[in-house]
Amino acid sequence: MSSEFGKAVKISIFGESHAAALGVVIDGLPAGESVDIESIKAFISRRSPSGDYSTSRRESDEPEILSGVFRGKTCGSPLCIMFRNTDARPDDYSDFEHVPRPSHADYTAHVRYGGFNDFRGAGHLSGRLTLPLCAAGAICRDILSRRGVNIGAHIASISDVNDEKFNSTDISEEVLGSLRASAFPLLNPTLEEKMRSRISAAHSAGDSLGGTIECAVTGFPCGVGSPLFDGIENRIASAVFAVPSVKGIEFGSGFAGSALTGSENNDAFLLHEGKIATRTNNSGGILGGISDGMPIVFRVALKPVPSIAVAQKTVDIENLRECEISIKGRHDACVVPRAVPCIEAAAAVTLLDMLICERN
């Protein structure tokens, strides 16, 4: 336990990479919210493999809403969206049952579940589980959007190539929208070619890459969140680590800010059109766990894809002897572009929950 998240808006994710289906139950959505299946499809299509160096598994990812929607709107009861697995090829993984792939969760899941886990394609620990997360995120994102809250993210780095950063005091919905419309979202699109060549080179070498993603949320009202364990940072962090490969998160000036002085890092308050704002936004829109009305900005670090073709040392856990493994299955050389909507989804699910939960 547990694949559940949320307090007022609770999501419960089910499914395995090669099970009959996967999906999500969302309990606690406000009633009367339009649910647009095309919007959901558009959102989840952004996490679909598409490029040359992505997995060759091709799933239609056709969402079926089983419950919770009546006359096109949420009806107050739990909304369940399901996706059938259609292109599952579990045999691709039979070699790995007793030979855990380095830096994958094969070994830990084996121990955790006493060897009963569905190891095929990592089972419930597969990146494929971000599909229901994105479906939930799409629904929450649309509800947030109708309340004036917008979310967007971009590839902040792949390997050693770094995109620009958000201007965190002034992020327009135009910028966020164009990022969301891009299959390779960058603030400086001229970097795409360079990043793609890095991915191509890694793929050719049988290797893989990681990267970072920067996400921004605008229009989130001031005064939401709580100190100690229920702050926005706590909650977003606990959601984004659900995305496989995420190994770090920082808000506002984050790790770099920790090397500054107070006078450099503090965000002076000012009046802007009669409202309180801050001159800089090193806080990432969050003070004491509570939103301050400025854009919420955070960055996550994704480790390089652990599935690589080059030979690696591992251990045959059945016979307890060291051996080598070379992973030839269907996988990506770099998941960062596909992970962008997943990070947005994690933010959307968290922030809608917090917005509803704390409007008490």
Place this chain on the structure above:
Amino acid sequence: MSSEFGKAVKISIFGESHAAALGVVIDGLPAGESVDIESIKAFISRRSPSGDYSTSRRESDEPEILSGVFRGKTCGSPLCIMFRNTDARPDDYSDFEHVPRPSHADYTAHVRYGGFNDFRGAGHLSGRLTLPLCAAGAICRDILSRRGVNIGAHIASISDVNDEKFNSTDISEEVLGSLRASAFPLLNPTLEEKMRSRISAAHSAGDSLGGTIECAVTGFPCGVGSPLFDGIENRIASAVFAVPSVKGIEFGSGFAGSALTGSENNDAFLLHEGKIATRTNNSGGILGGISDGMPIVFRVALKPVPSIAVAQKTVDIENLRECEISIKGRHDACVVPRAVPCIEAAAAVTLLDMLICERN
């Protein structure tokens, strides 16, 4: 809501900086565990101000156990520890009621609680609330220790001065113990002077510093934690952001690892004395949210202390006009040394909860 954390071992923290008292209720501790008040005192004394550039507020921080201990052992019912506030000087803060300090939570708490929050010394959002967190952490740490799990942390950086990093595949209890015994814990103690001079310089300039802390946990059994939202990363992250000033966290190779290739970052499995281990530990002891038996290693970033004497721009929120503020109260020029036990406490509370919760 809410100042609560945990699933099997639940903590509920109460108190304000200048209220009568502050404390913590810990519900769900295993019965029969020795509770050593001296061990608790020793732990919490590490977060007490002591140096030249720390707050001059002097609290005795005398813990009183109100319940949950019988004949020196946990008795299965909720354990409550309380600390009286004795050196509270709420008048120090009267100037700030309507003039939020930049990068403090004064403004957001005011909005969050409709102006009813106890603003004196940041109230419930004060760093003083890490005192009950440390008390809970001390108890959990002792219980973990009896199960072979040890926790230690060091100052990884202050300003631009960086300590060495843990050798994450081989961390001895000796090293952790000597860190815990130090008021200024460093892997390379020769750096203390340099760091202290940075703090001294910042203090003299009416300014402040931040830094990073690296924490390690050894002996944590393999197979604890769950994928998606209940992984060790999710849970530790949601705890450490309860420590004021924390703005980032990374596990294992973290942000730096995101720039590596898979072949560089992957941790090969090997057999070590008949048991499965990894050659490197870029995963920080966690794969798929589940412990892999290697040391759990993470780093957190703390922003510079927002209370600085140099003049800052802010807004008088009562009269809605811009003004200046210079903070002369009792506060630290750098909280990183005092935050070290707080980070350990956050890890202890989380990992005991997970250990007990998932032993199902």
Place this chain on the structure above:
Amino acid sequence: MSSEFGKAVKISIFGESHAAALGVVIDGLPAGESVDIESIKAFISRRSPSGDYSTSRRESDEPEILSGVFRGKTCGSPLCIMFRNTDARPDDYSDFEHVPRPSHADYTAHVRYGGFNDFRGAGHLSGRLTLPLCAAGAICRDILSRRGVNIGAHIASISDVNDEKFNSTDISEEVLGSLRASAFPLLNPTLEEKMRSRISAAHSAGDSLGGTIECAVTGFPCGVGSPLFDGIENRIASAVFAVPSVKGIEFGSGFAGSALTGSENNDAFLLHEGKIATRTNNSGGILGGISDGMPIVFRVALKPVPSIAVAQKTVDIENLRECEISIKGRHDACVVPRAVPCIEAAAAVTLLDMLICERN
């Protein structure tokens, strides 16, 4: 919110009476437990309408396991079971959109969900939602059974006809098993005819009946449960009220026991084959919220089915005027026999959760 229950074993129920499907996600089942689809089918068939005075809606209630089972066993990840609705006739209910049926939840759901609720057949508030509850109960029951915990229930009364009560100090698995095998479970089966004639008479009169159900659990180990809010009584009660029409619950001697003296009601301890037992079981196997090793025994009261053909006063909530209603749809004259497995399911889900949760 919310259709979720449980702490270690969490269930999340979704679906509406006339939605595409309904089902349940069970998160936290121990890995390695056999899942027998035939056993699930047998369990849920007991809640199917069958008699002459039951609803004429005929659903195949074919369970489809979407996830969480691998090689016939639970694999540690959330188990989702889904049932398609096939015989839904939503038009039967169109008359009721603005005319709430007395003692149904039409009116309260309308207010609760701002008029957006799926009112057809009561939507998510339909008795049909006990189908996924029973599916979850069947799985939990089988796991409990393998741990020596058995559950059975009987019709304790319908209208003014009362079955015998359990001999609460000595309940054999034979008795429980024969109850579970019966479509009209009674400790004194000779009462069936009398009860059926009461139902028949009510049906002929366009009226309906209620009744009570007594449930027993044997083999549940001593020492599970907690005082205050997490006792067995608290938890079972919070589960059984999920079954529509349940309006009361009592444990052990219950309401009748409240009129006894302490010397009459107390359960003396004794040694039985070297183990501690009680001479009587007026406590219903629970002291201080904690199991005492004796059979857990409780009774629930179900109100008469609110759907009746005789004319009733109600209010047209669209036009705010009083009117009459006569309910001619498909419904039961008495749901007590069909509710028996639902009560067992509520007990099974609760007790497996508590057994696993508190084995810490």
Place this chain on the structure above:
Amino acid sequence: MSSEFGKAVKISIFGESHAAALGVVIDGLPAGESVDIESIKAFISRRSPSGDYSTSRRESDEPEILSGVFRGKTCGSPLCIMFRNTDARPDDYSDFEHVPRPSHADYTAHVRYGGFNDFRGAGHLSGRLTLPLCAAGAICRDILSRRGVNIGAHIASISDVNDEKFNSTDISEEVLGSLRASAFPLLNPTLEEKMRSRISAAHSAGDSLGGTIECAVTGFPCGVGSPLFDGIENRIASAVFAVPSVKGIEFGSGFAGSALTGSENNDAFLLHEGKIATRTNNSGGILGGISDGMPIVFRVALKPVPSIAVAQKTVDIENLRECEISIKGRHDACVVPRAVPCIEAAAAVTLLDMLICERN
């Protein structure tokens, strides 16, 4: 685990009968609510022993608010109220360490906590823990009262003497207020003498009595609560079973209603001064778990006090041999009058939580 309750307004109760103190942390109270210590004292004084046949333990029960109140109002952070134990006489219980009192929780707590529980006066399982429950209830009650929600309860029966029942369609605040003002609250006060004589007779015989309590809540808005596991019945039930000795609960017509026909038990809707109401209130104000705007009415059954002077059979659990026990300590012959505010408190805590939680 756990002594916690609530979702939006969470209470965490700590303390043992003979520990240094006991109290409650309330997390999530709306900010800006007046906290009147005199009102709290008046409420908790109603559960104090007073009569001739009550325990002779005399505690001052002086509440100390440790946190969460600023300038006389809730400030948004957790409110902690503490009570010191002053008249604890733990030696009174030394005889019982290995000789569990029949129908007390001594034996089950011993097993549950591996013998480490504080057995003195039942420790955390003592009726004394209703003191912090009442303190929390008083605060929640006052907040509800300012929102037009009133709560009152009366002794519905003691032994074989039955008070009248509420007229559940029309309960005035005058009636509720006079009940709350009475030390022996009855709708028909002429029954007091008869009830007191029953208690006196039981006391003289070294025996004890139980009884029932009926509670009503008026002014609770329509449309609060949720189907399945989060209905008002589920939630109130899970709270009232926290009061020691409660063994049953029924809402509206409850067990008696289960013997009626639908046409007898259904509550016809009508228009009353332009608003929707019901002609009768057999539903106890709850349909489908959701409030319908009518008074919420429920009854609870309390078993007779298990502490009796007459000799009882029990087992010496250290030496595993049968023996006899006669309980001469300080205890009540009948707790029903003192339990009345406890039941109100359970209702207040639950309904404030639900009111705030579901205003989403």
